[in-house]
Amino acid sequence: MAIGIFDSGLGGMTVFDAVQQHMPDLDIIYLGDHKHAPYGVRDADDIYRCTTQAVQILFDQGCDLVILACNTASAAALRRMQEHWLPSDKRVLGVFVPMIEALTERQWGDNSPPTQVAVQHVALFATPATVSSRAFQRELAFRAIGVDVEAQACGGVVDAIEDGDFILADALVQSHVDALHRKMPHPQAAILGCTHYPLMHDAFQKALGPRVKIFSQANLVAESLQDYLQRHPDKRGTQVKGKLLTTGDPVKVSQRATQFLKRPLTFESA
Numbered sequence: 001m002a003i004g005i006f007d008s009g010l011g012g013m014t015v016f017d018a019v020q021q022h023m024p025d026l027d028i029i030y031l032g033d034h035k036h037a038p039y040g041v042r043d044a045d046d047i048y049r050c051t052t053q054a055v056q057i058l059f060d061q062g063c064d065l066v067i068l069a070c071n072t073a074s075a076a077a078l079r080r081m082q083e084h085w086l087p088s089d090k091r092v093l094g095v096f097v098p099m100i101e102a103l104t105e106r107q108w109g110d111n112s113p114p115t116q117v118a119v120q121h122v123a124l125f126a127t128p129a130t131v132s133s134r135a136f137q138r139e140l141a142f143r144a145i146g147v148d149v150e151a152q153a154c155g156g157v158v159d160a161i162e163d164g165d166f167i168l169a170d171a172l173v174q175s176h177v178d179a180l181h182r183k184m185p186h187p188q189a190a191i192l193g194c195t196h197y198p199l200m201h202d203a204f205q206k207a208l209g210p211r212v213k214i215f216s217q218a219n220l221v222a223e224s225l226q227d228y229l230q231r232h233p234d235k236r237g238t239q240v241k242g243k244l245l246t247t248g249d250p251v252k253v254s255q256r257a258t259q260f261l262k263r264p265l266t267f268e269s270a
């Protein structure tokens, strides 16, 4: 078995990359569900159906632990999967909680009652489905009091990134940040609540200005996975070699992944 990392497309590769840097010896099977991407414009039932099918592929490959490196799937499908679908010997972890723990200055797994935190005005940038789920606000309310969150649904950004059209992605980031500023002129912190968005980190920082602290997930998820695997070494796996899988066109996806991560990466058909 190996660890599975899943996203609708290539955004989860930002998490994959960080996990590889933290744990170079860990075998990882990555799956991008390019056939059904983007998820962010689908309804919750559709996202649940696509996500369970994709995670089943990773279970069939021998993974006992799968990271949903997709906020949209974590927001719209994770709880339902854990309650109604997940086999008892398997684990699926989302990407929201490590980021909210960082924002609220908590240790991993600290479930004590909500407290006042330093940051009061937070901008959330995410896909339309993640924003409409309000999952981020819910998880935050369990941990922090009095934080004002303004969410901006960033339509089109995932498609532009997947198409490798960074000029369009840049323009869309600027216009979504402008829209956010009309609702919240002075955010103190910004959450990149989609694993594709770290690929546009500099565009977000430029549009938000240097004083806004940007939280993005890749390193936070990698650190929290490392901590989890120290506590659950049986979920680490040793027998299965890592590989990169896609439900889409492996040639095209390999080219894009190589372009994004600036090193040769080869995907196979799932």
Ligand code: DGL
Binding pocket: 007, 008, 009, 011, 012, 037, 038, 039, 040, 041, 069, 070, 071, 072, 073, 127, 130, 158, 193, 194, 195, 196
């Ligand atoms: N990377 C996914 C996320 O974190 C993108 C979702 C999509 O396919 O729209 O939300």
